[in-house]
Amino acid sequence: MVADENPAALAKFLKIVNTVKASDATEILIGLLKRRQIKSSRNVAKAVAKLLLRFVSQNRHTKLSEVNGLIKDVRDLGKLLVAAQPKEMVIGNIVRRVLGVIREEGNEENLHQSLADLTLGGRLSRASSVGDDSSAPDSGTVTPSSNRPFSRDGRDFEEDIDDLSRRKSKVYIPNLGRGLTRIGSFQAPNPSFSEGNLQHALFSLLHTSPLPIDSPGTLTPNNKAEGKDHFEDKDIRGDVIDGIKEIMEELDVVDEQLALASEQHIHANEIVMVLGSSITLQRFLMKAAIKRKFIVVMVETYPNDHKDTQEVLKAPSKYRLPQSKAAAAKITASTPKDEPMPTLEFKNTLTSMGVETILIPDSVVPAIISRVNKVIMGSHVILRNGSCITNAGAKTVARCALQHSIPVVVVSGVYKLSPLYPFDPDSMLETGDSSAVVGWEDGDMVGGTEIFNPLMDFVPDNLVDHYITNVGGYTPQNLYKLVEEQYGSATDSLE
Numbered sequence: 347m348v349a350d351e352n353p354a355a356l357a358k359f360l361k362i363v364n365t366v367k368a369s370d371a372t373e374i375l376i377g378l379l380k381r382r383q384i385k386s387s388r389n390v391a392k393a394v395a396k397l398l399l400r401f402v403s404q405n406r407h408t409k410l411s412e413v414n415g416l417i418k419d420v421r422d423l424g425k426l427l428v429a430a431q432p433k434e435m436v437i438g439n440i441v442r443r444v445l446g447v448i449r450e451e452g453n454e455e456n457l458h459q460s461l462a463d464l465t466l467g468g469r470l471s472r473a474s475s476v477g478d479d480s481s482a483p484d485s486g487t488v489t490p491s492s493n494r495p496f497s498r499d500g501r502d503f504e505e506d507i508d509d510l511s512r513r514k515s516k517v518y519i520p521n522l523g524r525g526l527t528r529i530g531s532f533q534a535p536n537p538s539f540s541e542g543n544l545q546h547a548l549f550s551l552l553h554t555s556p557l558p559i560d561s562p563g564t565l566t567p568n569n570k571a572e573g574k575d576h577f578e579d580k581d582i583r584g585d586v587i588d589g590i591k592e593i594m595e596e597l598d599v600v601d602e603q604l605a606l607a608s609e610q611h612i613h614a615n616e617i618v619m620v621l622g623s624s625i626t627l628q629r630f631l632m633k634a635a636i637k638r639k640f641i642v643v644m645v646e647t648y649p650n651d652h653k654d655t656q657e658v659l660k661a662p663s664k665y666r667l668p669q670s671k672a673a674a675a676k677i678t679a680s681t682p683k684d685e686p687m688p689t690l691e692f693k694n695t696l697t698s699m700g701v702e703t704i705l706i707p708d709s710v711v712p713a714i715i716s717r718v719n720k721v722i723m724g725s726h727v728i729l730r731n732g733s734c735i736t737n738a739g740a741k742t743v744a745r746c747a748l749q750h751s752i753p754v755v756v757v758s759g760v761y762k763l764s765p766l767y768p769f770d771p772d773s774m775l776e777t778g779d780s781s782a783v784v785g786w787e788d789g790d791m792v793g794g795t796e797i798f799n800p801l802m803d804f805v806p807d808n809l810v811d812h813y814i815t816n817v818g819g820y821t822p823q824n825l826y827k828l829v830e831e832q833y834g835s836a837t838d839s840l841e
Contacts, residue, residue, distance in 0.1 A: 405419055413451075439763065
């Protein structure tokens with residue numbers, strides 16, 4: 347589908363966003379969204395991610411202690427973008443993912459600080475207990491502990507020591523604490539174990555050397571406060587920017603990742619019905635056509651996407667890659683650096699790769715669908731409960747497939763996955779120009795009827811069998827797990 351290519355408006359915005367303030371870039375993007383100069387989900391996602399990257403880089407809230415302010419600013423920006431084009435739900439998806447990146451960076455730093463405080467508290471507690479003069483043994487006289495008696499089972503503690511010394515063997519002496527002391531002197535039972543040696547051995551076991559609290563590298567209460575300030579003053583902007591760049595890289599390679607799974611779902615000599623002509627579906631089918639021979643039945647999807655669907659069959663010359671290397675190098679040199687160069691798969695079409703393709707009108711779907719092996723369609727957005735919004739007419743195709751027990755497979759990137767529930771599906775659908783259905787030349791019909799031209803269709807979760815994403819395959823019942831991985835437990839309202 348040609349609309350999936352970077353339009354001139356998107357290419358211009360991606361260039362100008364780095365040269366103006368974030369507020370000015372926001373106004374520019376809002377105008378482009380309202381005028382629908384940027385249409386496809388991926389192009390909108392690229393524009394929003396680029397704007398958020400610029401917005402975070404210029405935001406005044408960059409410290410860890412100001413993470414809540416950064417979250418509020420990004421959420422407010424997301425509300426403005428969503429209000430500009432409420433039907434384009436991928437805007438909210440990208441904003442929520444960026445908010446998740448900010449929360450993740452803040453939570454990681456807070457976790458590191460909590461672990462540091464826990465370790466520091468243990469060291470300080472140990473240091474204070476060891477450095478207490480009242481509990482340290484003196485060098486000549488030691489006072490008995492009031493909590494621990496010197497007798498055990500009616501025997502004196504000195505008698506126990508004498509018994510141990512008579513055995514002349516290595517004996518385990520339990521650590522009874524620094525409070526254990528002796529009164530008087532021990533009587534040496536034999537010349538080989540003198541009184542001085544016994545005293546030294548006992549007190550070397552019971553004595554714990556105090557920690558050098560003021561030594562270099564040791565945390566003190568003052569250092570604890572300094573460490574806390576260090577955590578609070580840490581700049582997290584760089585980590586957040588890296589997270590946004592990862593999202594932008596994902597948008598660039600999502601089609602290639604989806605195409606890798608095509609050989610697992612399309613088998614030889616199958617008849618596949620395809621709804622829609624997006625580039626994601628084209629690359630998915632062309633990747634399978636390298637090793638598989640199958641037949642594609644394409645639904646025309648009149649009156650909105652029939653021209654793009656027919657272009658897939660015509661294979662116009664402007665979508666063909668030059669055969670000579672010199673011509674290819676000339677085109678590459680003339681292409682601006684910021685604009686992506688179309689690849690060979692992007693230029694080719696199904697017919698040019700030798701795939702037998704049959705174009706049928708929407709009205710013939712109930713008669714043909716019993717002959718196909720599976721139905722493959724793209725999506726505009728995937729909702730949390732497993733339902734999806736895709737091209738108009740998809741619900742009819744899915745219902746026919748259900749009656750004939752034919753699996754319906756939806757191919758989409760995770761950036762189209764929304765954490766919202768379809769409480770009011772009709773409010774999520776977009777309508778187009780009614781003149782595409784009834785021309786202005788039919789004056790009686792135009793003046794006497796109210797005509798709607800829906801561009802999207804809502805497909806419930808019970809009509810979809812499998813979702814193929816760039817991170818793996820999921821059933822509609824298990825799709826909530828992927829939502830939790832992408833957005834976490836936090837819910838951000840951008841309406």
